[in-house]
Amino acid sequence: MIPAGYGNIAIGGGSLYYNNNRDGNTAVGLSSLALNCFTSGGASILPSQGLHNTALGSETLFNNRRGSGAVAIGYKAAYSDTAADGVVAIGRAALFNNNGKIRNLAIGDSALYNNSTGANESEGIDNLAVGTKALFSNTKGINNIAIGAGTLKLNTTGSFNTAIGVANLFNNNGNSNTAIGSSSLFTNSTGSDNTAIGVQSLVNSFSGNSNTALGFRTLSNNISGNSNVAIGTNALAKNTAKSNLVAVGDSALYNNGIGAGVLQAVGNTAVGSKSLFSNTTGSYNTSLGLGTLNNHAFGDDNTAVGASALAIGSTGTSTTAVGKSALQYDNGTNNVALGAYTMFYHQTGNDNVAIGSSALFNNINGNGNIAIGGSAALNESGSNKLYIENSNADKNNALIYGDFAADSLNLNARVNIRDYTRLGTQASGAPAIKMKELTIQSSSSSTGQVSINHGLTSSKIISVTVLLEWTTGYLVPPEYSPDPLLNYNYFVSPTQITIQNNAASCAYICSKPVKILVTYKE
Structure with a gap:
């Protein structure tokens, strides 16, 4: 034994056997720290090396020569390390093959067993392994954290x-x-x-x-x-090779990608328990809500928002359903349903639009329908129909009903039109027209006249209708010949409409209300 330094403790045969005047080491166990500061072949040991090491267990830190501040507890812990600066090895053969790699901590049987075999100085450092055979095979990896038996067991070069x-x-x-x-x-x-x-x-x-x-x-x-992003038990559970998918919720997109080709089952987003659960080959679907698109397997470009929206259909394409159970059974194409239970029973028709709770609720196979309003077209079973109504009224009572196939439109309403109205096509020469109502009182003379400004360009005036109320509820037109007491006329000037009395007396025609309706073009 080479003489020991100060403050050392050596208990066990061969412990600190070669300690070369190094201080503050503790070695307990057979051959622990046996070669501390051992030199051979002209190698030199610095005064700062081989200090303050703790080795508890048979052959712990057996080969340490220059390392300081190391802690090794357990049979052959840090056995091969020759320059074990600051390492901690607790457990049988923990850090067994570590070779001068610093700041490693291994707790557990064979944790970091092969660390840094053949590695350079920048490799195999700053690892933490807690658990039996954690980071067992690591040689060059750095900054790894492994907690638990077998964690990162076969990792050799992976880092962080x-x-x-x-x-x-x-x-x-x-x-x-x-x-x-x-x-x-x-x-x-x-x-x-x-x-x-x-x-x-x-x-x-x-x-x-x-x-x-x-x-x-x-x-x-x-x-x-x-x-891919998968959040929730079994989310995207069957996906094998598809990328850029989002599944949030229990079993969301569970079957995605089964049997799919290279360009299938891509671009899907599912949020909600079992949303897009059955999808296998469908792509670019967006599903938000409990069970949305649940049974959907093959279609593309669908959007479902709301619990059970598009839940039962399996092959629909390019369809949008927003609202609880909207389009629940649909297998159609290009349908749009906005509102709870809209198009609820619809199955195979295409190109429908329903906006409002329960709109087109009972339509099963219709195509090309448009229904706007709560319960609009609730019981309509046909195709190419238009309903604008806020109740379940039939076609005879809906505010607006139309038939696209027949090019017909029914209005059950008072209609106000602010701009010009064309009755016919522009090509056919039908003018775009407006109407203007004027009122005036006739002259107090049996042959007198009164005028009112029409405020129009006279060349745009198409027609003028004049009625005089000679007694309550009785109206007479101009030039009424059967009774000379009711005779009057009118004419239009560039700025005015003039009412001319031509009666034999004032008995019925003087100072009476006159209604004037002017029709003029754009």
């Missing part, structure tokens, strides 16, 4: 990974992965930037990157898919 659980990231050599929950990211080999939280989340992922899985068995069959 975090694994908490049992067998998380077991096969990993990727970088910057986070796995929390037993067997999460178990199979990952080269994938990086993945986050898996939950038992068996991303368990079969092999090479996928940038995936986020939160919940039991989320993305559990993903192998090579990238940039």
